[in-house]
Amino acid sequence: MDFKHKRVWITGASSGIGEALSKAFAAQGAHLIISARNERELQRVAADCAAAGAASVLVQPLDLGDYASIPAIAQSVLQQVGKLDILINNGGVSQRSLTKDTGIDVDLRIMNINYIGTVALSKAVLPSMLLHQLGHFVTITSLTGKFGSPLRSTYAASKHALHGFFDSLRAELVDTPIKVTLVCPGYVRTNISLNALTGSGQQQGSMDEATNNGLLPEVVAQRILTAIERGKEEVYFGGKEILGVYLKRFFPRYFSRLIARTKVV
Numbered sequence: 001m002d003f004k005h006k007r008v009w010i011t012g013a014s015s016g017i018g019e020a021l022s023k024a025f026a027a028q029g030a031h032l033i034i035s036a037r038n039e040r041e042l043q044r045v046a047a048d049c050a051a052a053g054a055a056s057v058l059v060q061p062l063d064l065g066d067y068a069s070i071p072a073i074a075q076s077v078l079q080q081v082g083k084l085d086i087l088i089n090n091g092g093v094s095q096r097s098l099t100k101d102t103g104i105d106v107d108l109r110i111m112n113i114n115y116i117g118t119v120a121l122s123k124a125v126l127p128s129m130l131l132h133q134l135g136h137f138v139t140i141t142s143l144t145g146k147f148g149s150p151l152r153s154t155y156a157a158s159k160h161a162l163h164g165f166f167d168s169l170r171a172e173l174v175d176t177p178i179k180v181t182l183v184c185p186g187y188v189r190t191n192i193s194l195n196a197l198t199g200s201g202q203q204q205g206s207m208d209e210a211t212n213n214g215l216l217p218e219v220v221a222q223r224i225l226t227a228i229e230r231g232k233e234e235v236y237f238g239g240k241e242i243l244g245v246y247l248k249r250f251f252p253r254y255f256s257r258l259i260a261r262t263k264v265v
Contacts, residue, residue, distance in 0.1 A: 003225070004029035005055055007081050011062060011121065012091030014041035016190030017140060017224075020217035021088060024225055026054035033077055033084075035062035036091060064091050064117025065109065074124035083132045084125055086228065089118045089139040089162075094196035095155035096208075096265065101199035107154045110197065114158035119165055129178050136179045138228055139166050143186045143241055147248040147255070149264045155196075170233065179231055183224055184245075186238020187214030193265070208265040214238070 008025050012018035014036035022034050026049035034042055034049070039061045046057040060077055063069070078084065092114040095102070122137055129135030144152055145159030163182060170180035193208035220237055227235045236242045247255040 002028070002229075003086075005031060006085040007031045007033070007083065008086040008088065009033040009035065009060075009077065009084055009125075010088040010090055011035045011064065011118075012140075013045055014038045016192065017185070017188060017217050017220055018088075018090040019045050020221035021090065021224060022049050023052050024218070024221040026050070026052040026057070028225075029053055029055050031055045031058075031081065033058045033060055033081065035060045037061065037063050062091070062121075064121070065113045067112060067117045067120040070117065070120040071124045074121060078125065078128050083128055084135060086136045086138060087122065087125055089122065089137070091117070092140075092158075093155075094152070094192045096151050096193065096196040096204045097199035098151060099153045102154065103199060103201065106197055106199060106201045109201065110154045111158050111161075114155070115161045115165075118162060122166075122169070130176065133177055135177075136181065136228060137166065137169065138181045138183065138224070140183045140185065140224075143184050143236065143238060143244060145182075145184055146236075146245045147259065149259050149262070151264060181227055181232055182234045183227065184234065184236045185215070185220055186236070186241035187211050188220050188237075189214045189216055210263070210265060 003025055008030045010018050010022050013022045013034035022032060022045055025032060032049055032054050034045055036042055042059045046059050049057045058080060062073060093110060095110055139162055141159045141162045144156040145163050148156040166180050166182055187210045189212060193211045194205060196204045198204055215237060223237055236245060
């Protein structure tokens with residue numbers, strides 16, 4: 001892999017997969033723009049990236065839920081870095097609540113962060129990519145972007161929406177050098193379940209057993225870099241949960257019964 005001097009913008013970079021990706025690209029000598037809401041944690045990641053060999057690191061706080069602020073932020077970043085080689089849409093929030101117990105305000109919050117904010121940022125950098133005829137959209141969705149599961153109705157909806165949007169965008173960009181990759185992880189050992197929203201909008205505050213037994217973020221990050229280098233359109237990472245993609249496709253009735261009884265936390 002050769003990402004030396006590539007300009008890479010990563011959202012959700014303050015922890016988990018985003019942090020691991022930041023360090024992986026830093027080790028390749030990339031120019032990084034790292035974003036999340038927690039600026040203090042971003043500064044910590046920036047220091048680690050600088051030590052790992054990043055060509056440069058720009059810390060840009062960003063709240064995907066405040067999608068109206070995103071175009072101006074994107075314009076500012078592009079003015080500083082000139083152009084963008086890779087945008088990694090990694091920021092997001094998960095959910096751990098039954099549909100009947102989830103307030104519509106929580107549904108809106110999840111959709112705004114996971115879908116609308118991601119779309120707003122992607123649309124904000126798209127004109128620059130078209131102007132320079134280069135770029136790669138890499139969006140971290142989830143295996144729940146391919147099938148739904150209990151306790152994640154709106155989370156799954158937001159990830160399904162990302163697939164619809166970026167599949168359509170890829171088709172529109174077919175005659176350009178700009179690429180689109182959708183990354184669908186299963187269980188990864190991050191804070192995603194700690195920060196997952198309950199029906200009232202509060203954070204769950206506990207680690208799911210399945211998440212705790214998931215892949216290490218560093219392993220996932222290296223696999224994502226390989227997928228980007230190879231220009232993959234869609235990739236799946238995880239354990240036996242990957243089988244759900246194929247069971248849903250070829251044995252939908254059996255899968256419906258199976259997922260309803262599967263322990264998903």
